[in-house]
Amino acid sequence: MTKSKTGIEVTEESVDIGRRTLFKAAGLIAASTAVGAAVTANTAFADSQPQHETKLPQYIFLHPAEVTFLTAATARLIPSEADSPGALEADVTNFIDKALAGPWGGGSDMYISGPWTPGTPEQGYQLKFTPSELYRTALTAINKQLNEANTPFDQMAPAQQDAYLTKLESGSLDLDGVPSATFFSMLLQNTIEGFLADPSYGGNKDMVGWKAIGFPGAYASWYDLADKHGINLDSRTSNPISMANAPKHNMSHSGKGE
Template structure:
């Protein structure tokens, strides 16, 4: 059979099979006759934002340590707020409270062997366990190097030195470099992720790089090369100044 005929047959079988599947579902059939869509947006995996004002996984000292870390990784300057004010620590805590923190969606059975740098973390510990151990080791290192002070009590230059020691693996903690890279990655995610996940407060990260956010349609601007996007960024949840029930919240 010629390739074109084969392709046409596959396309026909796919389309008729889909129609049969839709017709076999009573709810879908009713929606088809009524003119409405047979599905709801985000029905498969909707974001579930956690209320602010509390820590879900991190202890008070762990939270202070993470806040201090993210503020050194993304220090405030004339261009943008720092990591702490942007909510990066809150983002990390909420991620640890979900499936990411417990590795629920990863294969976590042995054997565990050291992987290549391109393969990422290959160990048995979950992110929650890695944070618990890593933060404790960071404070222990700070206490040993700076007169018994915890990391969050150090001056900025001292915090930078402690983080450099971890990044280079020059501490009495074997996973130091891996832990540093983990926190760095999560901090960047918290600064640039959608605010619905707890970070990127007031979309500061998006404003910093000129990202327009989760808007629906860019057709009016796609040909405007080398020109800044004229509209403010938009979160999945809308904009902070919008009130529930407002009709002005379209894309």
């Protein structure tokens, strides 16, 4: 066991904490292909304009130092494996950036007029911060603390990164008024959404998340298969269809829907 400059105890075993944290929180992914549909349909960012990007991400909300932290942190929450891409390949940071710059980030669906009093766990999120304010406040505090300790997150060893994320999750850090557990919970949720949401929203690049769980994409695109059973869908799940590349549908020619 060693101790980093930030006072975080690190063990060999802690290297895999990020993986265990992800799968513990995302019984979602194990649930099956319905997960991809649920996250895509219910993502908090569905009211944002879809982003159709083919070049390197152009960040709208996040500052460079924030991009650096989030890219490294999300890569530990959904790590890249030899046979499976992770958050890095899925451009999850780009998804988070677009979400924070949109209506969701500005608290479009939140009550933000106060008064602000501590709530019970059953009441859910009770802070005065909009999502964009929460991210900005928390990330500024994190980078300041780590820079003062001369241990930038992206320069830590994987075991140290996992230990720091675990410390955030435990709620033992105050991030200038943002409970670290609240920030971690939102970051984990957004990381999973960015890995599984429709690519039109900036993440799930090349549909790597859908391919990883065998999700074929938008259900309407597979309408012709709805009443067929026992067929091999390997070609479908290895080539998902997103909102951006879904074909136009005219159901009248099939005699259905008339």
